[in-house]
């Protein structure tokens with residue numbers, strides 16, 4: 001049995017809905033054939049796939065990052081505005097494709113409005129210039145009679161878009177990045193960019209380009225840019241054919257957050273920064289199977305357990321993590337997959353959906369006491385170089401909780417990683433009691449695969465019910481390899 005003690009009055013901080021953000025990149029079929037499919041009977045008159053939009057709307061992403069990713073480092077945004085047939089087709093260096101530029105800034109920002117999400121644009125620090133970046137900000141946000149603001153008006157948008165989030169480059173440390181820089185070069189360039197962008201748009205929220213949280217790159221960049229940015233970004237991808245490695249590796253994110261937070265704390269102290277930057281996990285996911293320029297990863301349910309754990313981690317660490325972007329949303333390493341005829345969901349869609357639907361205002365401290373797993377030796381089969389074997393042991397059940405601001409409602413998200421046995425979770429509240437039965441929704445791996453039309457996409461099995469509470473306690477049986485959400489009313 002796993003006992004989970006929750007004290008709703010012990011707040012870990014306000015949960016920012018932007019931790020349920022997404023990311024779409026011009027890569028494979030993410031944009032073209034995914035988000036945007038001109039001429040498809042499933043698309044609206046703007047070319048937006050309605051079935052995809054419907055599935056993404058359910059995920060209510062708090063923020064949407066675009067246009068890359070590696071793609072952005074050779075993207076000239078001005079190619080993607082104005083009459084579509086006059087837009088140039090360009091070689092695309094990051095993924096070895098061609099960019100038709102039919103989906104550009106106005107299409108992206110219209111898509112964000114349609115999805116009711118905040119745009120987050122990553123700037124091209126590879127082949128792009130500061131001038132070009134300033135022009136992009138001016139095009140989106142300028143309210144004066146300046147040339148780029150007028151271009152926006154001429155293209156049909158009178159009001160400024162008020163894009164707040166701007167990323168200072170993507171993964172500028174990597175040799176796979178067009179125009180990669182050393183950490184020192186990056187700090188020098190990004191400092192110039194940050195100052196100029198702020199002069200043009202004082203409301204801009206800037207995100208520095210981080211690595212994994214514990215690298216020297218992060219240390220140098222945080223030291224150099226912490227006074228100038230609102231967030232420092234981290235990226236993490238994990239995954240392995242080995243079940244335990246796959247489900248436990250997301251805990252690397254917890255170390256990354258601790259390390260990056262410590263670097264930020266140090267910089268804030270030495271540089272006397274009154275409001276230090278927070279962390280944007282602006283790319284995260286399971287990804288280890290495909291590296292072919294399409295990244296059309298087919299997910300199974302152990303990946304869904306990892307995704308549920310990542311979101312638990314972001315909830316628990318919401319004091320530091322203010323934004324997180326599932327990479328990506330459609331076709332490329334994505335919860336939603338399209339064909340010409342349909343859009344379907346992969347197993348990783350469901351923990352995201354259930355987290356989003358359940359999450360309340362404030363993260364509450366959760367103490368888990370139960371069987372643990374030690375990932376001894378785990379990590380050997382992983383494509384990714386970071387290890388998990390030096391961390392742990394980890395609870396067999398991973399838990400996070402949120403409460404409403406008035407503390408009358410509670411939501412608990414539980415990942416049971418036991419491979420073949422159910423595990424009883426007993427929730428015990430401190431200083432309050434449940435008010436009535438607890439609503440329980442669980443997903444496990446699909447049992448009846450025969451009914452699927454798209455044979456290569458796995459589904460999930462979902463059950464819903466209620467469990468009687470007893471004063472401050474409720475016991476729930478978690479099936480093996482399951483993700484469960486409990487939602488409860490609490491006595492006032």
Ligand code: AHR
Pocket residue numbers: 025068069070071170171283327328
């Ligand atoms: O999301 C796929 C790729 O992963 C992104 O383009 C890049 O930023 C990261 O390496």
